[in-house]
Amino acid sequence: MILSNAQEAKLIDLCKKFRKELIECLHAVGSGHPGGSLSATEIITTLYFCELNVNPKNPNDPDRDRFILSKGHAAPMLYLNLAEKGYFDMRELCNLRQLNHMLQGHPCAKTTPGVDLSTGPLGLGVSAAVGMALAGKLDKKKYNVYVLIGDGETQEGIIWEAAMAASKYKLENLIVILDHNKVQLDGTIDEIMPLGNINAKWESFGWKVIETNGHNIRDISSALKEAKQVKVKPTIIIAETVKGKGISFMEGKNIWHGKPIDDEHFNIAMKELSGGN
Amino acid sequence: MKTKQIRQAYGEALVRIGEKNERIVVLDSDVANSTKSCLFGKKYPERFFDVGISEANMAGMAAGLATTGKIPFINTFAAFMVLRAGDPIRSLIAYSNLNVKIAGAYSGLSDSYDGASHHSLIDIAFMRAIPNMSIISVSDPIETEKSIETCLNIDGPVYIRLSRAEVPYIYDNNYKFKFGKGNILVDGSDLTIIATGYMVHKALDAAKLLKNEGINARVVNIHTIKPIDTELIIKCARETGAIVTVEEHSIYGGLGSSVAEVIVRNYPVPMEIVGIQDVFCESGDYEQLLNKYGLCAENIVAKSKLLFSRK
Numbered sequence: 167m168i169l170s171n172a173q174e175a176k177l178i179d180l181c182k183k184f185r186k187e188l189i190e191c192l193h194a195v196g197s198g199h200p201g202g203s204l205s206a207t208e209i210i211t212t213l214y215f216c217e218l219n220v221n222p223k224n225p226n227d228p229d230r231d232r233f234i235l236s237k238g239h240a241a242p243m244l245y246l247n248l249a250e251k252g253y254f255d256m257r258e259l260c261n262l263r264q265l266n267h268m269l270q271g272h273p274c275a276k277t278t279p280g281v282d283l284s285t286g287p288l289g290l291g292v293s294a295a296v297g298m299a300l301a302g303k304l305d306k307k308k309y310n311v312y313v314l315i316g317d318g319e320t321q322e323g324i325i326w327e328a329a330m331a332a333s334k335y336k337l338e339n340l341i342v343i344l345d346h347n348k349v350q351l352d353g354t355i356d357e358i359m360p361l362g363n364i365n366a367k368w369e370s371f372g373w374k375v376i377e378t379n380g381h382n383i384r385d386i387s388s389a390l391k392e393a394k395q396v397k398v399k400p401t402i403i404i405a406e407t408v409k410g411k412g413i414s415f416m417e418g419k420n421i422w423h424g425k426p427i428d429d430e431h432f433n434i435a436m437k438e439l440s441g442g443n
Numbered sequence: 444m445k446t447k448q449i450r451q452a453y454g455e456a457l458v459r460i461g462e463k464n465e466r467i468v469v470l471d472s473d474v475a476n477s478t479k480s481c482l483f484g485k486k487y488p489e490r491f492f493d494v495g496i497s498e499a500n501m502a503g504m505a506a507g508l509a510t511t512g513k514i515p516f517i518n519t520f521a522a523f524m525v526l527r528a529g530d531p532i533r534s535l536i537a538y539s540n541l542n543v544k545i546a547g548a549y550s551g552l553s554d555s556y557d558g559a560s561h562h563s564l565i566d567i568a569f570m571r572a573i574p575n576m577s578i579i580s581v582s583d584p585i586e587t588e589k590s591i592e593t594c595l596n597i598d599g600p601v602y603i604r605l606s607r608a609e610v611p612y613i614y615d616n617n618y619k620f621k622f623g624k625g626n627i628l629v630d631g632s633d634l635t636i637i638a639t640g641y642m643v644h645k646a647l648d649a650a651k652l653l654k655n656e657g658i659n660a661r662v663v664n665i666h667t668i669k670p671i672d673t674e675l676i677i678k679c680a681r682e683t684g685a686i687v688t689v690e691e692h693s694i695y696g697g698l699g700s701s702v703a704e705v706i707v708r709n710y711p712v713p714m715e716i717v718g719i720q721d722v723f724c725e726s727g728d729y730e731q732l733l734n735k736y737g738l739c740a741e742n743i744v745a746k747s748k749l750l751f752s753r754k
Contacts, residue, residue: 295507
């Protein structure tokens, strides 16, 4: 859909709100992954508030678009979006990762309305998405399947098995978005396991490659629009992002992949996120 | 003696259920001519997907297909189903209780000449420990056919343990396969031999030999390893006072372990577990291989006599 200026402004505000709520939530529960949630904020928010054809009142609608968070550790950002959409009460976020509560450390389709696939072990989401997209073609459904993967995640071999399959079955209804934040748990991607020429790799697997700025809602929205015009092949959107985006001491730092936020860092982060408001 | 390959019976059963139920889709990972899923592929090419040598991706795709209401059957050798596709089977299929049927071809030592790398002796142990997973282990062509039909009534993942082997018929067409319920094939009161899969007919042979030596062995086929027929196992322990289990699987974590778990908690009696000891096997003729590693009527007889003497 074409983004109006008013919508864009609304989504920018929403992302600001989500960043604050994310930090509040992770600080309160003392666990969870800030870095990869912050790099994916604009991508997930644009999907839920400007792209996906989904209805929280009918979360299992067979004709709905699907979204798979293959980088399942960004679950808190997914949950914030789902709560804002109305799949469940925002107060559930206070009980993230807690015993006897719905929101698991990684997305669980069985417990959480709106989660289309349980994820966590990296690399599995694209294979399942290939199955969903294939089913859509078999049943002549109009839905699209969207998958968000991490860049470190593409070090998993199954990603490339799935990439071949998506190409073989000409899954134009499959759109993968790569959160290219260049940092993984143990260090930078370049230090740990370099990805080489990402575009060339995906192109050689038969995919349409689109590059975008993963923190610019308008750019993400245009990239998605372009992806939906593609015929006979799947698309990957390489979204350039910054790990820990929005909080200066987290930006580009692997230690904030999954580190609990203490009171001191919480106060600095909230001050930064409140700046300009 | 009339015989048939389990894999052939499986492939034909897939074709039959595929005709009645359009939700069924079949995936294979480049061994369709071996697993006989190719028979389905020939009949219903639009619902058959050979995804190449990518077992994990096959299981992941099946998970995605199942979320939309399809009933995928995934196919590869049992060894690779567990070792290569194990992650998506646990994390995508079982965790969300998705309706995927997992056909482990060439289980046990049945791919005998290919050697230890292709033998599948840990699949029951792996699958048993996964919540939501059911396990069926078939003993003959009729049971294969009936279990494939029956597993459609289970809304969740089922691991179907198949074989490359040519097996004698144990059942006829009147056989009523009841998921979760074992069958007493031969009655006896001195001890019970509980077997599964290809070992069932060996157990029947063993019972005949034991009879010649004056021991009346009961023979039970446990085709559903999970959920196991607790009631029948306790009944056998109570009525015969001793149990020998026989399986083409490691002695760790398979049928023997399952039966032992039931009897120690409910009705402890002396037990013997016949299976593959904690070793890798080797290439060779199937029957010779089974004999060498103790999966033969003679060894079942020896273990039964030992057990009988302990009663």
